[in-house]
Amino acid sequence: xxxxxxxxxxxxGRGFRFLRARWRVLVRLGGWSVLETGQTFLTGYAPxxxxxxxxxxxxxxxxxxxxxxxxxxxxxxxxGTVRVYAAVAxxxxxxRDLLVRRVVERGVRDxxxxxxxxxxQQVEIARxxxxxxxxxxxxxxxxxxxxxxxxxxxxxxxxxxxxxPLAAGxxxxxxxxxxxxxxQEEFLVADEALADGLGRVCPGLRDITAAGAEQRxxxxxxxxxxxERRAAYSLARWSVLRVASLALGGQLPIVLLLACAPWxxxxxxxxxxxxGALAYVTQSLLPALRNxxxxxxxxxxxxxxxxxxxxxxxxxxxxHGTNPPPGPADTTDPADAVRPAAHGLPAHGREAxxxxxxxxxxxxxxxxxxTPTRPTTPRLPTAHPLxxxxxxxxxxxxxxxxxxxxxxxxxxxxxxxxxxLAVVGPSGIxxxxxxxxxxxxxxxxxxxxxxxxxPVPSPAAAALRVLIPQEAYVHSGTLAENLGHxxxxxxxxxxxxxxxxxxxxTPLLEALGGPRAALDPAxxxxxxxxxxxxxxxxxxxxxxxxxxxxxxxxDPRAEERAERAFANRPGTTLVVVAHRISSARRxxxxxxxxxxRTAYGTHxxxxxxxxxxxxxxxxxxxxxxxxxxxxxxxRDPDRVDAVxxxxxxxxxxxxxxxxxxxxxxxxxxxxDGGPLGREG
Numbered sequence: 001x002x003x004x005x006x007x008x009x010x011x012x013g014r015g016f017r018f019l020r021a022r023w024r025v026l027v028r029l030g031g032w033s034v035l036e037t038g039q040t041f042l043t044g045y046a047p048x049x050x051x052x053x054x055x056x057x058x059x060x061x062x063x064x065x066x067x068x069x070x071x072x073x074x075x076x077x078x079x080g081t082v083r084v085y086a087a088v089a090x091x092x093x094x095x096r097d098l099l100v101r102r103v104v105e106r107g108v109r110d111x112x113x114x115x116x117x118x119x120x121q122q123v124e125i126a127r128x129x130x131x132x133x134x135x136x137x138x139x140x141x142x143x144x145x146x147x148x149x150x151x152x153x154x155x156x157x158x159x160x161x162x163x164x165p166l167a168a169g170x171x172x173x174x175x176x177x178x179x180x181x182x183x184q185e186e187f188l189v190a191d192e193a194l195a196d197g198l199g200r201v202c203p204g205l206r207d208i209t210a211a212g213a214e215q216r217x218x219x220x221x222x223x224x225x226x227x228e229r230r231a232a233y234s235l236a237r238w239s240v241l242r243v244a245s246l247a248l249g250g251q252l253p254i255v256l257l258l259a260c261a262p263w264x265x266x267x268x269x270x271x272x273x274x275x276g277a278l279a280y281v282t283q284s285l286l287p288a289l290r291n292x293x294x295x296x297x298x299x300x301x302x303x304x305x306x307x308x309x310x311x312x313x314x315x316x317x318x319x320h321g322t323n324p325p326p327g328p329a330d331t332t333d334p335a336d337a338v339r340p341a342a343h344g345l346p347a348h349g350r351e352a353x354x355x356x357x358x359x360x361x362x363x364x365x366x367x368x369x370x371t372p373t374r375p376t377t378p379r380l381p382t383a384h385p386l387x388x389x390x391x392x393x394x395x396x397x398x399x400x401x402x403x404x405x406x407x408x409x410x411x412x413x414x415x416x417x418x419x420x421l422a423v424v425g426p427s428g429i430x431x432x433x434x435x436x437x438x439x440x441x442x443x444x445x446x447x448x449x450x451x452x453x454x455p456v457p458s459p460a461a462a463a464l465r466v467l468i469p470q471e472a473y474v475h476s477g478t479l480a481e482n483l484g485h486x487x488x489x490x491x492x493x494x495x496x497x498x499x500x501x502x503x504x505x506t507p508l509l510e511a512l513g514g515p516r517a518a519l520d521p522a523x524x525x526x527x528x529x530x531x532x533x534x535x536x537x538x539x540x541x542x543x544x545x546x547x548x549x550x551x552x553x554x555d556p557r558a559e560e561r562a563e564r565a566f567a568n569r570p571g572t573t574l575v576v577v578a579h580r581i582s583s584a585r586r587x588x589x590x591x592x593x594x595x596x597r598t599a600y601g602t603h604x605x606x607x608x609x610x611x612x613x614x615x616x617x618x619x620x621x622x623x624x625x626x627x628x629x630x631x632x633x634x635r636d637p638d639r640v641d642a643v644x645x646x647x648x649x650x651x652x653x654x655x656x657x658x659x660x661x662x663x664x665x666x667x668x669x670x671x672d673g674g675p676l677g678r679e680g
Contacts, residue, residue, distance in 0.1 A: 044276035136295035157269060166249045257277055422591070425594050429594060437449060440456045474532050
């Protein structure tokens with residue numbers, strides 16, 4: 001069954017089969033609802049007889065007797081309504097059970113990312129809405145029958161006044177149901193897309209500003225807003241017809257009864273019958289129609305939308321238990337159109353792992369932490385063309401918009417296999433953008449990128465690199481599952497332990513209880529998450545490792561150990577976006593990105609030949625043991641750097657002046673007001 005509106009016939013067929021299988025419950029529901037018909041009948045008939053045969057005829061006792069009969073009818077109808085609720089429960093709860101089984105089966109079988117939402121929200125929406133619709137529809141049917149029988153009993157001529165507008169209102173309302181459901185679904189889809197887009201954009205506002213991508217992001221977000229606005233306007237226009245049907249079927253009969261009163265009285269209809277007809281319309285038909293229009297028109301449309309999502313069939317590949325190998329476009333989220341990977345994190349808290357093994361985030365039930373689906377494409381070493389550079393950039397250019405200043409401008413660079421490159425430069429200059437281009441997360445606006453001769457982006461190139469961003473990604477599960485995520489087959493424990501020892505993860509591994517220990521991402525610090533991500537990358541088969549400030553939460557010694565682990569890994573080419581100048585000193589080559597002053601060479605060569613590089617590292621001094629080394633200066637015109645620590649406020653607005661740590665601080669910007677030596 002497809003995902004579009006055309007699927008509705010199958011869904012309605014399933015609904016009919018569901019009800020037919022529970023015909024006994026429907027019979028019981030109808031039987032108790034008959035009492036409501038009797039109550040409605042007495043609502044108009046008893047007052048009419050009380051007037052004509054009692055009060056107007058000078059017989060108040062008879063009039064009071066008829067009113068007493070109406071009161072008894074109300075009590076009997078109330079008892080029937082109570083019994084109706086039990087029958088409705090017997091009809092609704094099996095539906096909920098079926099939907100829960102359906103969602104759980106699809107979530108387990110197909111790794112459906114919407115399974116948790118289906119269980120926690122959509123199933124309950126369907127359950128509550130279905131119960132409300134049963135009550136509303138049943139009430140309207142039996143109330144209408146009671147009112148029509150009552151009008152015919154008083155005088156068939158009254159049906160000629162009330163019946164046509166009532167039928168016309170119902171017809172207009174029925175004609176709007178299917179279009180209204182489609183507009184409701186379009187609005188919900190547009191609203192979800194906008195919420196998802198804003199959720200992607202908001203965490204990266206600083207990066208967007210640094211990259212000069214405000215106009216592009218604003219345009220993309222504006223398109224999502226316009227889509228939701230058009231959907232809302234379309235939904236509102238169809239909702240107007242729903243209100244018109246209520247006015248036509250429920251309120252126009254009142255006007256016609258009053259306007260035609262002289263004509264009706266002249267044809268023998270009594271005053272009591274006219275009052276009874278007004279009671280039928282105002283006390284029974286109008287409220288029942290209002291509940292039907294608002295309940296079935298709004299809740300019914302929502303129920304159709306939710307059921308379409310809950311009962312949709314799995315795709316053909318999912319039914320066969322396999323997923324098609326994703327292509328190059330699978331590296332990014334659909335919402336990346338409104339979330340450019342700027343000068344901060346290319347994927348904002350998600351490791352960029354490539355088209356053949358990019359993680360799909362989903363919420364693990366009860367964990368509160370995102371859990372990735374395991375990649376299905378095997379990660380095997382790829383044969384490299386002989387003599388081809390590990391990384392080749394030819395006239396590489398990139399800008400976040402046609403009118404934007406290029407972030408990368410005609411950059412040429414060749415790295416031999418096994419090279420170790422550090423990328424340095426002021427914050428916001430394009431270092432993370434460069435790693436995103438190399439990883440294939442962004443497409444260049446000019447030039448080309450090749451990994452061992454394979455063009456980027458391409459599946460072959462994606463299998464050759466792993467990118468670890470600043471915000472490391474850790475999912476719930478065991479530590480071994482986290483570390484082996486980039487390997488299709490389980491990683492032998494000795495290999496896990498060796499990788500943990502190489503990057504410095506062993507103390508944390510032992511504290512947690514070993515590789516098979518359960519891991520709660522919320523209990524790990526930022527540095528501990530980075531160590532897990534580094535060990536995971538070390539275990540991967542990717543020969544090109546991109547560390548985009550992936551050690552920024554580690555102290556200098558731990559950072560050095562992790563970088564040396566990758567530099568010493570056989571067959572590895574390492575590119576590090578340097579967080580500290582010591583990373584540049586350890587590298588074979590340094591790439592300085594500083595707009596038109598881009599330079600390339602060893603650390604010592606750049607110190608001698610590049611004034612921009614000397615200015616960048618000029619504030620760095622040797623750090624005594626036990627003291628934290630400052631990050632590279634940001635070249636802020638006010639000579640202040642952003643500082644973030646575990647105890648600082650969440651707005652990251654704290655600043656310190658340039659210079660060695662501990663020498664200067666901005667008042668009221670630190671958590672304890674003490675010296676800065678403990679903030680590293």
